[in-house]
Amino acid sequence: MANPAEDVRPPTMADVAREAGVSHQTVSRVLSDHPNVRAATREQVTLAIERLGYRRNSAARALVTRRTRTLGVIAVNTALYGPASTLTGLEEAAREQGYLVSTVSLRTGEGQGLKDAIDHLASWGVEGVVAITPQRSHVQALAELDAPFPVVTVEGGHQLDLPGVSLDQELGARMVTEHLLAAGHGNVWHVAGPDDWLESEARTAGWRTVLEEGGIRPPRVLTGDWSPLSGYRAGQELAGLALARRGATPVTAVFVANDQMALGVLRALREGGIRTPGQVAVAGFDDIPEAEFFPPPLTTVRQDFAAIGRRSIGLLVDHIEGRARKVEHLLVEPQLIMRASTRPSNES
Amino acid sequence: MANPAEDVRPPTMADVAREAGVSHQTVSRVLSDHPNVRAATREQVTLAIERLGYRRNSAARALVTRRTRTLGVIAVNTALYGPASTLTGLEEAAREQGYLVSTVSLRTGEGQGLKDAIDHLASWGVEGVVAITPQRSHVQALAELDAPFPVVTVEGGHQLDLPGVSLDQELGARMVTEHLLAAGHGNVWHVAGPDDWLESEARTAGWRTVLEEGGIRPPRVLTGDWSPLSGYRAGQELAGLALARRGATPVTAVFVANDQMALGVLRALREGGIRTPGQVAVAGFDDIPEAEFFPPPLTTVRQDFAAIGRRSIGLLVDHIEGRARKVEHLLVEPQLIMRASTRPSNES
DNA sequence: AGGTTGATTGTTAGCGCTCACAACAGCGTG
DNA sequence: CACGCTGTTGTGAGCGCTAACAATCAACCT
Known part of the structure; x- marks a missing residue:
């Protein structure tokens, strides 16, 4: 009933640890599915987590792991059927792989907007970007940008040194x-x-x-x-x-x-x-x-817009997680x- | 030339401080446009930032401020013209207000998917969610969810206790x-x-x-x-x-x-x-x-899908930033x- | 028995940033 | 001239988490 401070902070790992009678590290281990945790302990922790409604703080996690698990998508003309469908495919594929997708829609297609979009996403710490860049000028701008993370193009042509996915x-x-x-x-x-x-x-x-x-x-x-x-x-x-x-x-x-x-x-x-x-x-x-x-x-x-989305996320994640061979270009078959x-x- | 560790970490605020000959706190002040910084100092810092290509780490920032400045959007049928246009409007409005938008597309419209989507977004620390929920069952599920952040509905009807924006x-x-x-x-x-x-x-x-x-x-x-x-x-x-x-x-x-x-x-x-x-x-x-x-x-x-997007972001941000009066329902005029x-x- | 191994748990040190506060200079005022 | 005020800068703590290492215990081998 006493409620001196209005902001009741969400529970932390330490709170869960106290509740479960273990150390915060054990809680972390349970959360990360580490194998070496006694079944009974795991149970305790899981229960405590549920009781408190605990949820891992992604900012703290990102800070220490240097992984935000966030991807950016840049697209033009997002209201049209094609781009919109691709976007949907991208988003679903990314979610399956455990990434969050943040979208930036560009209205017009000049290079500056694209640069700003990359900046916007970079400042949020995305680990990679899929750019739906159907215009030659975009691809050009993209190539000159030299982003600090992998970039995969969709319909961006295959001339450039960027990995990409396109319909044939x-x-x-x-x-x-x-x-x-x-x-x-x-x-x-x-x-x-x-x-x-x-x-x-x-x-x-x-x-x-x-x-x-x-x-x-x-x-x-x-x-x-x-x-x-x-x-x-x-x-x-x-x-x-x-x-x-x-x-x-x-x-x-x-x-x-x-x-x-x-x-x-x-x-x-x-x-x-x-x-x-x-x-x-x-x-x-x-x-x-x-x-x-x-x-x-x-x-x-x-x-097959869904396939295009899926394959570009695949390519991007391969690059991010270091599985990337060289610069690759994928073609999707039309019907x-x-x-x-x-x-x-x-x-x- | 010596390159012992392959992972060259991006520069931190401390690096910039050293480069500019000030304390990290001064760098922070420059970045946040604090008024009490001597013009000359500000100049020094700005130059150092540019020289090093420094970029603020959003995870560290979010950790201490407890603000992720990220919004979630949940939508069904994102490939259709209506939802896709609304999405675009939402995204632009959010970006103008300095927020990042993360989208989750739901394929079918059952309640479970919606719950998962909210969970997915919550685990990334979104500060609020706009849910495009044109089906009665969604709105129902949404109401029962009791998310730990403000939720604004689009086309979600006005019966419920959730703020919302709809076309008339x-x-x-x-x-x-x-x-x-x-x-x-x-x-x-x-x-x-x-x-x-x-x-x-x-x-x-x-x-x-x-x-x-x-x-x-x-x-x-x-x-x-x-x-x-x-x-x-x-x-x-x-x-x-x-x-x-x-x-x-x-x-x-x-x-x-x-x-x-x-x-x-x-x-x-x-x-x-x-x-x-x-x-x-x-x-x-x-x-x-x-x-x-x-x-x-x-x-x-x-x-006017753009207006719908703009106004729902407005409503959501008002709630997040505590300007929210009561539960509000906005109607957009058709033509x-x-x-x-x-x-x-x-x-x- | 003594030592070694492996499983389980705890302890400590940051990640890069902002906040609260301290420190100090320069200024005007009684 | 002591005092307080304002503007400017620095110091220290800590946000919540993971990674590295240390500690403990039981089991196992020779």
Whole structure:
């Protein structure tokens, strides 16, 4: 009842030790699952811990072990389906390995923000960072940063000296393009993502390669910014070309670099009175949950975001715990999801 | 060149003190912006810090101050647009206030996972938690948990003794329903979200209230699970009802509880040969980025997720830093976004 | 029996920092 | 000129924990 000081401090290891009639070191041993503790003693301590509601102080522990068991994640565009899914995968994998994850979302993508984010995380003593850095400029900034802890990139490309995990974007693009050619199209147009993005580049490269391998001259590339609106604009242009029926390359198939833009393209085509897939086949990339219900259901490339998250945490933890071999680059396989938007129909 | 021990420890405050020719305490004062430090001394110390690349050890600091300046966030369905956006808002707000945010994503929504998540965060010494708990069962579990730190709920309803921030879901539903009635529809059907979700309930309640206030008997509620597929199924049922033209309530307007399901409904109606908005008007909720490009562009309710994030962090920090008045509930205003899917047309 | 081993427990010394307080200078004031 | 005040700096203790070592005891071997 006497309550002189308002702040009742949480119990410490010493409190538990007193309660259990042992030394604080024995309590520590029980908590760390040290083998050499008598079963009866262990029992005593466990009971005392429960009675007092004791919980190990992680700050004190981190201070002496020099391990915070905290990882940082830096991501851009965290509200989008792709990054958000990767984040979830990362977090779960880290938790399984006994790490805490702290996230920093970057709004825009300039280097300064990234530097600040690393600083913010470093000042909290993270042991490593996963950076989701899909833009070339980020990766550049990251490489120049020289952080005092291991850094693993996601979708950061494989040119740099940083370990990283990526989806095999180029393979995904190849799969889509080959699928469209196999369906009988003489050529495939492409709506690409923004220039600075590595994913854009890889998808465009995959598309281009397939065409060139088939002896087909790739048509001019249209560019968007991943948003449905930008896809809509590109779609209007394509619709114009499809209707004009002149110019070198007829528009009968389009590979759009992500599903959101594909949605815009589909709308523009529809408004132009062009039937999909009847007159123009359309394919996307990402397999967002909505894609199956687009008009028409969208052929696209599925990314296993959870696997990407899991593998990057694996890589990072390997580095932190000294198991790291050299700088490694992991590729995750994409999966082609075929739906109505590229279904061959009986009309040309 | 001599490098006997491989682990070169990072510099400590004492190292900086020696380098600058002052005591460690003076270094601490400089770092904490204490006013009573001579400008020249401050300069010396700052220089020494820079020379050594010194960084304050947060574990040691946390140990003595009993403040970790870390917040936890618990969220379900983090890959969806809504939660992901809220998360981003939370994180930015927390960082501005000088806190680190650690996220835990829950896959399924049962109480045990939530308890584990709280435990996980507690063992890292978070000072407070924001729980995005849109399901009734979560909120229940949360209330029974009695965590050793303040907890703020997001979309957790206002029945409980926990402070919380929510969008005014009911108001949003009212706005949509009133909009549809004003457009001349005699009644409005409703495709609701899953039962356990507070957002579903509030949206359904808002819809029902408006109808009843207008003396209209609400038709039977269809239920989905937020997914486009479930919306598609509901849409098929609605299409059947719309075509049959018998039964008490004709189907001319539908308020769907989220945009993803609305996408499914639109597809089903289209497949049933029903024109939107010509024969049936459809409205959604959330304003996902894709909504503007649905066929047709979807009337919906926009949520200011960033504001929700910001305000919940504000509430939480107020509690942590003792500024908290009582248990408070904040409501964020929704915004009706009118698009083609509910545009009155010249046909019935 | 004497010594050695292994299991179990306790003791001590920090980890790097902040807080409380002491020390000291320089200044104005009665 | 003694006193107190303010501004500036230093000293010592201790936050709660783990790691290294010491101590104790029973069991075991030759």
